[in-house]
Amino acid sequence: MSAPERVGKPEVRKLATYCYQCVAGPDLLQVKVVDGVATEVEPNFGACDIHPGGGKVCVKAYGLVQKLYNPNRVRSPMKRTNPKKGRDEDPGFVPISWDEAFETIANRLLAIREKGLTDESGYPRVAASFGGGGTPQSYMGSFPAFLSAWGPVDMGFGSGQGVKCTHSEHLYGEFWHRAFTVSPDTPLAEYVISCGANTEASGGVVGVWRHSEARIRGMKRVQVEPHLSITGACSAEWVPIKPKTDPAFLYALIHVMLHENPRSRLDAPFLRQHTSSPYLVGPNGFYLRDAATRKPLLWDEARGAAVPYDTPGIEPALEGRFTADSIEIGADDEVVAQGRLEGETAFTKLLAHMKPYSPEWAQSICDVPAATMRRIANTYLDHAHIGESIEIDGKTLPFRPVAVALGKTVNNGWGGFECCWARTMLAALVGALEVPGGTLGTTVRLNKPLSERHASVKPGPDGFMAYPLNPTDKAHWSPKPNIRNAYRSLVPLAADTPWSQALGPTHFSWMFLGETPPGLPRVTYPELWFVYRTNPAISFWDTATVAERMSNFPFVVAMAYTRDETNHFADILLPDQMDLESLQLIRVGGSKYVEQFWKHEGYALRQPVVAPRVDAKDFTDIATELARRTGLLARYNDAINRGVAGVKLKTELWDFALAPERAYTRDEIWDAVCRAASAELTDGKESQGLGWWKEHGLRTKPFPQSDWYLFPTLAGKGLRFELPYQERLWRVGKQLERRMHEHGIKWWDRQLAEYQALPAWKEFPKLWEEEIARVGGRAEAFPFWLLTSRSMQYAWGGNVGMQIIREVADNVAGHGGVIINAGRAEEMGIAAGDIVELSTPRAVVRARAVPRQGIRPDTLLLIAQFDHWVTPFAKDFGVPSLNRLVPMSMDLTDATGSGSDLVRVQVTRAAA
């Protein structure tokens, strides 16, 4: 071809927008548009002073221009013409008009409303799945308002939740310190112990930026993981631990701190005043309580007497055994002991509990030398700066620059509870929880309000924070779930917010379609399933089973960018306008996922940089039309007015509310949202609309750094961190066990054992060996641990069809095959590029061998998740996925409903 003819000077525009393709977003960027063609993505340097990553943009955003012009896009609405669904069935998609598409969907929806929103089992007839840790919400415009207007929707069909996320952290983290996600206070930390947290690959621009700064400043990070990840490469030390033994490693660190160091190396005042350490625990394992007030007791050294925990002016004893007139309250409010009872402090119980877990005990489990663990524990103490303080925003706060980070597979599935508990204890022992330099929670999703962690701190029982546990008492627990994965019945910690459905055992939705376990209403197929920005046929556990179940869904509506493995089973494909074509205003800054804690907060606009390239509609217009055709406009507009699109349109200070029965255009809706956002940021003084936001892209106001830290808020309210002793969760577990047994449910018993006041080490790796035996294999025949690891180029992005992403990702080792220890490969006669078979007793995949030094000899690594068989471009990669090999298994599901992203396999060299 020849160069394009150009007459005169080209028209060059740069438009501000955002990329939120991963949970560590948003990135604020500019798109260069030359003569109406988007040509380049650039950082938004205008945002460098407010964005903690200098306004820079992650590599994924550089795929957006190709995403816009990709010839493989779905170019118009389509309908399936082959009624048979299956992996090997050609759907026979043919183009249809938008009117026909809307009419078909609306008729289905209206028929469902006619029958009732829930079916004979009590499950919603409509389901919806969204992927990427909540990132689709930054692209789906006003669709949440449509779902709100609709009524019950089952959003519990997982596409990665529970197995690909840091699930235990989400639940326990939020319980202990409002930490749906956890991060070191990287800007101030000195020493970080990271068990598999792959921040340099999954922490986004801000994570990379901050850790780079911290390394130059002198922060040391010890990376504890079976393979040398990107993050390990950027760390001061790599400790190649055996998979799934992280609890033993962390327990050994606690042991060293408790039993090999003087108490003066710990933050005793913090433990006494701000944790449950001094609470007295009775002979039955429950707190000793004051008989009259039922408040937990502690021993006041000043009075020499047991007193309720909130008695003013007390000097709590941290250690010791004491006797007091008291009661113990067990499950279901039963008084299990009363009278003159002897108790010991929770801290004393902790000491005894951790006594056996020495480094020498742990070294054979973890395959890490005891001396290494001892050195790391002592170095952590060296950097804890016990007793020091720092001034931030004019407030004097404790300064404890040490933190522990946990990664995926470490903090989900079995062992996740133990790791999260140990991590939070390591912080608490030196007072480094929610203080400058320490371990921070960065967002909430199970407590309200979602936008403000501090406001979610409300007084609860026994001097701790309130938590919206799902009920386990006899009057309120129900064996009839609201959705198919039964999170409300099975997982008290999952709470019951809009996020909870996706934080239960989301694989159960798929598993129970095959066979519903006794005691639950028969799990049914949803009559209509919306799918957006997710591809569970690739991204979930046991993808072959997931795809097989999908083939039985009666009616699937997929918002489709290109064809893919999930919309292969769809009945209607709707092309929504992609990232650079559509429009939405989102909240940015404050404190959010991972390392996204900013010194500013406000809003950013995503705007069309060019006209739509295909016959696609903005998701807001799709939502409005569905609402109109289903007679839900009034409820839909009301939901938008209430703030479901991100900002309340009507308050005492402003009123931009939509009229109930009118179908507004996209720009009208977002103009109102923009005006409300302008008003919110200026306390009602200003009301700039969409035009202003298109020109400027974002607007913020200061967010105080001191609000990164929750400790002052707890202390101010007189609340304690609920550590070390888990009396509340233990009681909840007992009650849940009773309820389930009362209804004949025994299949959850293994999970119920996770409810422990002080978690003990269990032989976690053995669980995966047992799984091999359960499916007919011998564990010793499957000696390798197959792991996965996030790819910064791909993670969450849904960008596997982008040529540029594949090209640059291939520069990073492992994207083209399975990483195997070079020495082990040589022993097995496997050379670089050889085809090997990775097999479990039930499935086998093929991959090219990528021998590397930075991996344990008993471990294999498949980066990201490929294995595509429909997605254009990606289906030709020839790279398998761990997901095909990992079983959906009740036995490998922990009490939070999550599983770990690993599997035992055998490796053989494939025949030529």
Added chain:
Amino acid sequence: MTRWAMVADLRRCVGCQTCTAACKHANATPPGVQWRRVLDMEVGEYPNVNRVFVPVGCMHCADPPCMHVCPSTATRKRADGIVTIDYDLCIGCAYCAVACPYQARYKTDRATFAYGDQPMANEAAKFDPGRLGVATKCTFCHERIDAGLAKGLTPGVDPEATPACVNSCIAQALHFGDADDPASNVSQLLAENQFFRMHEELGTEPGFYYLWDRKEANP
């Protein structure tokens, strides 16, 4: 004098390839052509192994082997140290690609695009047939530098005058500036840190420096 130079801080680089992608955007290189890229290297044997990410590309050598072997004088060196290729003079012999110790040069004989034979709109808009059949490589984005200087901007400081890879770096690993100016950002970095240049032993005097540790305060 001015000597434009690139500095890569190996303590900071995470191998994310954002610079690789940004370069491809800014310079519209075809699939497989990466004027800037980052190597993923291992040093040592398990368990004593280090993994390091090393940005590479044209080193803009003071004594460039590619220039010496060029039979058509297409490859030249500017007074400010930037090694250039005149596509109108280049005959595509590829001697330079063989001579370059840094494997920094590419030659593409026919138009290739991300998805098959047809360009997407963005590819068509920036397609340059003059780059077919000739040697290409990193230019240090000299058009940006020159245009920026004309506006009174400082390359390496003002984004508009700075190479795209440096602008894009999310770890602040890549820096650009005038190595002959002792007050420049890169001179400061070189003064404060220990560094090396790749294949220094070949005497090419690269204009690309790698930082690997802070200098001792009192050596």
